[in-house]
Amino acid sequence: MDHQAEEQLAAYVLGALDPEERLQVEAHLSGCPRCQAALAAYEGVAQGLLHAADPKRPPRSIRSNLAKQLGKTRARPSWRRSLQRVPAAGLGLAVGLIILLTANLGLLVQSQRLIEQGQKALAQQQAGQTAVALASYPSSQVALIEEDGVRGTFVYDPSLPVAVMYVWGLPRLSDDQVYQAWLVDAQGERLNGGLITFGADQGFGWLMIEAPKMMEDYIALGVTLEPAGGSPAPTGPRILGVDL
Amino acid sequence: MNNIDLAEDAVLMRKVAGGDRRAFLSLYDKYAARVYGLALRVLGDRMTAEEIAQDAFVRMWTRAETFDPKRGRLSSWLLTITRRLALDRIRFESRRPPTSNYSNPGEAPEYVPDPASETEEARWATLKFALNTLPEEQRLVIELAFYHGMSHSQIAEYQATPLGTVKTRLRLGMKKLRLEWDQGEKSN
Numbered sequence: 001m002d003h004q005a006e007e008q009l010a011a012y013v014l015g016a017l018d019p020e021e022r023l024q025v026e027a028h029l030s031g032c033p034r035c036q037a038a039l040a041a042y043e044g045v046a047q048g049l050l051h052a053a054d055p056k057r058p059p060r061s062i063r064s065n066l067a068k069q070l071g072k073t074r075a076r077p078s079w080r081r082s083l084q085r086v087p088a089a090g091l092g093l094a095v096g097l098i099i100l101l102t103a104n105l106g107l108l109v110q111s112q113r114l115i116e117q118g119q120k121a122l123a124q125q126q127a128g129q130t131a132v133a134l135a136s137y138p139s140s141q142v143a144l145i146e147e148d149g150v151r152g153t154f155v156y157d158p159s160l161p162v163a164v165m166y167v168w169g170l171p172r173l174s175d176d177q178v179y180q181a182w183l184v185d186a187q188g189e190r191l192n193g194g195l196i197t198f199g200a201d202q203g204f205g206w207l208m209i210e211a212p213k214m215m216e217d218y219i220a221l222g223v224t225l226e227p228a229g230g231s232p233a234p235t236g237p238r239i240l241g242v243d244l
Numbered sequence: 245m246n247n248i249d250l251a252e253d254a255v256l257m258r259k260v261a262g263g264d265r266r267a268f269l270s271l272y273d274k275y276a277a278r279v280y281g282l283a284l285r286v287l288g289d290r291m292t293a294e295e296i297a298q299d300a301f302v303r304m305w306t307r308a309e310t311f312d313p314k315r316g317r318l319s320s321w322l323l324t325i326t327r328r329l330a331l332d333r334i335r336f337e338s339r340r341p342p343t344s345n346y347s348n349p350g351e352a353p354e355y356v357p358d359p360a361s362e363t364e365e366a367r368w369a370t371l372k373f374a375l376n377t378l379p380e381e382q383r384l385v386i387e388l389a390f391y392h393g394m395s396h397s398q399i400a401e402y403q404a405t406p407l408g409t410v411k412t413r414l415r416l417g418m419k420k421l422r423l424e425w426d427q428g429e430k431s432n
Contacts, residue, residue, distance in 0.1 A: 007415055010414060010415055010418030010419070010422070011389070011396060011411070011414055011415070011418075014386065014389040014390045014414070014418070015331075015389060015390070015393060015395075016385075016389035016394070016395050016396050016399070016414060017395060017396065018395050018396065018397055021396075041422055041425070041426065042418065042422060044422075044425050044426075045371070045418065045421045045422050045425045046390070047316070047320050048367070048368055048371035048372075048421070048425055049371070049375070049386075049390050049391075049421075050282065050320060050323040050324065050327060051278070051319065051320075051323065051368040051371075052368060052371055052372040052375060053278075053281045053282040053284070053285035053286075053391075054281050054285070055277035055278050055280075055281040056277060056280050056281040056284055057276075057277050057280070058276050058277065058279075058280035058294060058297055059294060061294075062276070062280075062294055062297055062298050062301075063269070063272060063273075063276070065298060066268075066269075066272060066298060066301055066302070066305075067265070067269065069302065070265050070268065070305060146328050147328065149315065149316070149320070149321055149324050169315075171310075171312040171314075171315055172314070172315075237309055237310065239310065
């Protein structure tokens with residue numbers, strides 16, 4: 001796909017692409033800063049279209065229904081507030097240690113960065129090739145991700161233990177956080193699906209999952225916010241979910 | 245909407261995430277007309293639009309923690325949720341696009357106090373005007389895609405029009421809207 005892909009971006013933001021076209025655009029976007037910039041411009045138009053519908057005063061019953069419902073449905077607890085309960089002195093010491101270690105490891109990090117960039121480019125290429133290959137399987141399935149401003153595609157073949165996810169629009173993370181994917185089986189067990197990798201500007205992420213079982217053994221995919229390095233089981237807030 | 249309003253929304257959303265019902269109802273009063281208006285625009289019938297508007301605000305209550313003010317304004321976040329829920333309903337019920345158009349340019353708009361600033365409102369109005377003044381065939385494909393969740397190929401089938409023609413109309417129409425939108429940004 002060359003830069004004429006830019007012309008498909010208008011259809012992409014409107015949701016007008018068929019799943020395979022969408023997947024191709026996302027695979028291209030993950031490595032093309034020019035198209036990522038063009039996409040941001042079209043996203044502006046889409047936001048404008050959201051606001052272009054005439055406001056209409058809703059019936060009063062909605063407000064009263066909601067007011068009644070609030071008591072039954074709890075707002076999700078905040079992981080940030082949990083962090084605030086850590087004693088300030090302990091937090092300061094931990095932060096100080098991290099800063100000290102970071103300074104001493106600076107040189108090592110610089111040399112490792114080049115290696116990581118190479119590995120990241122290779123992983124991205126592999127994910128793209130796998131996604132396109134999967135999409136060409138007759139029994140492949142594509143689950144669209146559109147949730148709270150996050151957009152993406154999850155492509156998998158139920159009879160294979162491999163899947164690829166592209167995702168766009170996740171909130172930017174600090175260095176001590178990661179997005180971790182989980183495969184959920186019929187018993188509700190969560191299996192680590194890996195950490196989402198991001199491009200240079202952290203706008204576009206991808207993940208290739210190699211699961212121990214066939215994808216048909218899983219009923220859903222979820223993504224949570226976790227501490228750097230990931231967690232053995234979900235601990236942070238749910239960011240998005242896809243039914244398979 | 246000025247920066248003070250945006251900051252106020254962020255503060256209220258933090259309170260909502262902490263379970264503050266008054267903060268929630270305050271945001272409801274501010275954005276309910278936009279949410280309901282969009283749901284009505286997508287679905288075309290009042291009863292389902294009411295359900296969707298209510299669901300969108302329930303999501304705002306249960307997922308307030310995931311709102312990040314650095315990524316955009318609350319109205320966009322809330323309207324994105326509304327559109328998503330409405331399109332899911334359309335797909336679930338295999339609905340056809342509504343025959344009544346609640347955004348008909350010929351219809352006198354109902355006056356509803358709007359939380360947006362004059363500048364922001366002007367920009368949205370400009371885009372809406374640009375949409376309504378597009379050649380009809382371009383406007384229709386954009387509306388069918390965005391407000392009714394139809395893909396290129398579904399629009400081609402629905403309109404009995406060649407797929408290539410649908411793609412061209414959508415691309416040309418969106419190019420014009422992007423120009424209008426970009427000009428609005430420069431003039432602000």
